[in-house]
Amino acid sequence: MEQHNLHKKATVQHIDYKDITRLGNYINPHARMNSRKRTGFTAKAQRDFAQAIKRARFMALMPYISR
Amino acid sequence: MSETTMPATEVETITTERELASYELAYHVLPTVAEGEVTGVSDELKKLITTAGGEMFDEEDAKRFELAYEIDKYLEGKYRKFTSAYFGWIRFRLEPVKLDALTKSFDENKQLLRYLLVRLTKVEENAPFRFHEALVDTNVRVIDTDADPVSGDEEMVSEAEVVDEVEVPDTDVVEEEKV
Numbered sequence: 077m078e079q080h081n082l083h084k085k086a087t088v089q090h091i092d093y094k095d096i097t098r099l100g101n102y103i104n105p106h107a108r109m110n111s112r113k114r115t116g117f118t119a120k121a122q123r124d125f126a127q128a129i130k131r132a133r134f135m136a137l138m139p140y141i142s143r
Numbered sequence: 144m145s146e147t148t149m150p151a152t153e154v155e156t157i158t159t160e161r162e163l164a165s166y167e168l169a170y171h172v173l174p175t176v177a178e179g180e181v182t183g184v185s186d187e188l189k190k191l192i193t194t195a196g197g198e199m200f201d202e203e204d205a206k207r208f209e210l211a212y213e214i215d216k217y218l219e220g221k222y223r224k225f226t227s228a229y230f231g232w233i234r235f236r237l238e239p240v241k242l243d244a245l246t247k248s249f250d251e252n253k254q255l256l257r258y259l260l261v262r263l264t265k266v267e268e269n270a271p272f273r274f275h276e277a278l279v280d281t282n283v284r285v286i287d288t289d290a291d292p293v294s295g296d297e298e299m300v301s302e303a304e305v306v307d308e309v310e311v312p313d314t315d316v317v318e319e320e321k322v
Binding site: 095096097131133140 | 169210211
């Protein structure tokens with residue numbers, strides 16, 4: 077399966093939990109995280125992404141649920 | 144293989160490497176604090192960090208941010224709901240042993256709505272992310288699209304249509320089930 081080229085570059089820089097615009101690209105309208113199938117991340121990148129989302133949720137930068 | 148103690152030289156190198164870890168403290172200051180006094184609160188936090196033996200190396204000033212959801216905070220015998228707060232962060236290096244005392248002092252601070260203390264990896268440390276600057280950038284982009292009134296209107300219409308389409312079949316399904 078093709079890896080997400082955008083994120084390959086991004087993994088070098090790392091997804092920050094405060095980067096809500098970029099994190100917002102990988103959630104569905106209910107604010108749930110997209111699966112690896114949809115994001116196309118590597119296993120490590122997906123773990124980093126999940127960690128970042130959870131931190132952003134705790135700090136109320138992103139919603140736990142919406143709609 | 145019976146050696147259980149490390150050679151002294153190796154021990155020294157490890158302890159010096161592990162001495163300092165870098166952390167990021169992200170915090171929400173209560174919206175009840177006046178706009179001008181927010182810097183005072185973040186200065187207090189910085190003082191706590193430096194007195195605990197930490198060295199600050201980066202920060203972003205706290206600015207108003209609309210929270211993604213309501214936060215309940217127990218204040219003076221009542222739970223109060225907050226929908227906005229001043230969000231900022233401070234990065235510092237500290238010995239991990241001293242962290243417990245520092246977190247306690249954060250807990251005791253009554254002007255904080257919530258805080259998050261994160262240990263930074265090397266990648267994170269080298270690429271600090273500036274929250275408010277990034278938000279301003281995205282806002283500017285939104286304004287740019289509004290500058291073209293025709294294209295902006297079209298987008299709005301298409302979004303509204305999509306929402307209607309989604310809602311209508313839902314109700315149909317429910318009715319069929321009832322019948």
